[in-house]
Every structure is written in structure tokens, then in C-alpha cells.
Amino acid sequence: MRVGVFDSGLGGLTVVDSITKLINGVEIFYIADTKFSPYGEKTKEQILKHSFDIANHLINEHKIDALVVACNTATSAAIKELRENFKNLIVIGTEPGLKPAINATKTNKIGVLATKATLCGNKYQDLLTNLASQNDIEVMQEPCLGLVKQIEDGLIEHDDTYIMLEKWLKPMKEKNVDTIVLGCTHYPLIKDLIKKILGDEIVLIETGHAIANRLEDLAKKQAIQFKENNSLHLFYTGIINTKMVDKIVPNFDECVKIEIKGRDE
Numbered sequence: 001m002r003v004g005v006f007d008s009g010l011g012g013l014t015v016v017d018s019i020t021k022l023i024n025g026v027e028i029f030y031i032a033d034t035k036f037s038p039y040g041e042k043t044k045e046q047i048l049k050h051s052f053d054i055a056n057h058l059i060n061e062h063k064i065d066a067l068v069v070a071c072n073t074a075t076s077a078a079i080k081e082l083r084e085n086f087k088n089l090i091v092i093g094t095e096p097g098l099k100p101a102i103n104a105t106k107t108n109k110i111g112v113l114a115t116k117a118t119l120c121g122n123k124y125q126d127l128l129t130n131l132a133s134q135n136d137i138e139v140m141q142e143p144c145l146g147l148v149k150q151i152e153d154g155l156i157e158h159d160d161t162y163i164m165l166e167k168w169l170k171p172m173k174e175k176n177v178d179t180i181v182l183g184c185t186h187y188p189l190i191k192d193l194i195k196k197i198l199g200d201e202i203v204l205i206e207t208g209h210a211i212a213n214r215l216e217d218l219a220k221k222q223a224i225q226f227k228e229n230n231s232l233h234l235f236y237t238g239i240i241n242t243k244m245v246d247k248i249v250p251n252f253d254e255c256v257k258i259e260i261k262g263r264d265e
């Protein structure tokens with residue numbers, strides 16, 4: 001099974017980590033679109049274009065059987081169009097885990113950390129209207145401006161990152177929020193920092209495992225052949241922090257800079 005996975009940068013590697021822990025026999029081609037990171041502060045049109053350029057590259061160069069959009073922001077902007085356009089491909093997206101958060105909360109107060117583009121997108125807004133209002137849940141959300149860049153720069157333990165997060169999370173703590181949705185695939189990388197501010201008992205909802213399960217189910221349904229072992233090929237379009245890559249997925253086979261044709265913005 002050949003799987004293409006992409007994100008604006010390192011975040012989608014948290015999804016890759018879940019996939020390789022669950023499935024054996026998958027060949028992963030990962031693109032970190034760091035030339036255009038962060039996606040979360042771009043328009044829907046820009047994100048849509050980047051998503052199509054990358055999907056076409058993965059299909060043409062690597063003959064993938066499945067595409068995993070390991071990015072909440074790109075899913076929000078492009079998943080419908082990707083599915084309509086690539087009908088023969090398994091296409092899996094990433095969405096903020098509002099439903100599991102609603103099931104988990106005891107105080108009926110949840111916090112959602114995601115990018116501006118995800119929070120403003122129709123997909124999230126519809127989900128919020130349906131789920132939160134039905135269940136009498138109070139939702140506090142935060143677009144976390146600048147946080148993806150701190151993570152891309154490997155500044156996870158830096159004071160500035162702590163101060164940034166504290167400013168967003170303290171009001172949630174005061175409101176008695178007991179469950180936080182990590183609505184961006186970069187945020188599992190700062191789980192420890194979130195716990196430092198909100199305490200170990202805070203429930204953090206991430207989606208990597210659910211995506212891996214879905215991929216396995218769909219691949220089996222379509223009788224796609226698994227290989228003997230996993231392999232992981234990493235590509236990036238701008239610059240990448242290799243120390244962070246090593247930390248998240250130490251067992252990669254290659255990590256190479258690429259150019260994707262026809263991109264000039």
C-alpha cells in the first residue's frame with residue numbers, strides 16, 4: 001500500500017506516527033509544504049491550490065493508493081474538492097475531534113485550539129452548531145496565531161511559547177474547561193506544555209489514531225495489498241527542522257527537499 005500524506009510542515013508527522021504504529025506494510029510518501037507554511041493564516045483559495053498541487057505530485061510521482069490530508073486546515077479548505085476530483089483514490093481528512101470531546105467532558109465546557117482558517121471554515125462552523133447546541137456545551141476556541149511557527153522552529157520549550165499558550169489557556173482554566181480539542185496536527189507536539197499549564201487531569205483530544213484506523217479499514221475493504229514492512233519517505237518544499245523530524249519519526253528512510261512544478265506564488 002502506497003500512501004501519500006501531507007501537511008504544511010511537521011504537524012502531519014504526528015498522524016504518520018499513528019499510522020506506522022497501527023499498520024504494518026505501508027509505504028508512506030510525506031510532503032511537508034514548508035515553503036507555504038503556515039496554512040492557517042492563508043485564504044481558502046490559496047490552501048485549495050496548494051492541496052491540489054501536492055495531491056497531483058503524490059499521484060504522478062509516487063502512484064499512491066490513498067491520500068491522507070494530515071492537516072485540519074487543508075481538510076477544511078479542500079477535502080470536498082479533492083474527493084470530487086480524485087474519485088479512484090482513498091481520500092482521508094483530519095477534523096477537530098469535537099464529538100469525542102463532547103463525550104469526554106464532565107463540566108460541559110470544552111476548549112478548541114485550531115488555526116484561524118479551520119475555525120472560520122464552514123465545516124467546523126456546521127459541526128459546532130450541530131454538536132455543541134444539541135448537547136448544551138460551552139465551547140471556547142482559540143486561533144493560536146503564531147503557534148505553528150514556534151513549533152516549526154523547534155521552540156517548544158522556549159519561554160515565549162509557554163507565555164503564548166498561557167495567555168490562551170488561562171481563561172479556559174478559569175471557565176472550568178476540562179477537555180481540549182487539539183484541532184491542528186501540530187499541537188500534539190506541545191501536549192506536555194499544555195498539561196503544564198492546565199494540569200495532568202486535562203483531557204486532550206487528538207485524531208491521529210482515528211485516521212490510522214480509517215485508513216486501515218478502507219484499505220482492507222478495497223483489498224489493497226500490504227507490503228512486508230513500513231517505509232517512510234519524507235519530502236519538504238522550504239526548510240525543515242531535522243531535529244524535530246528525528247524526534248517525531250526517528251525511523252525515516254530519507255528526508256529530501258523537492259520542488260513541485262508550477263508553483264510560483
Ligand code: DGL
Pocket residue numbers: 007008009011012037038039040041070071072073074115118148183184185186
Ligand atoms: N497542521 C495544520 C493543521 O492541522 C496546519 C497548520 C498551519 O500550517 O497553519 O491545521
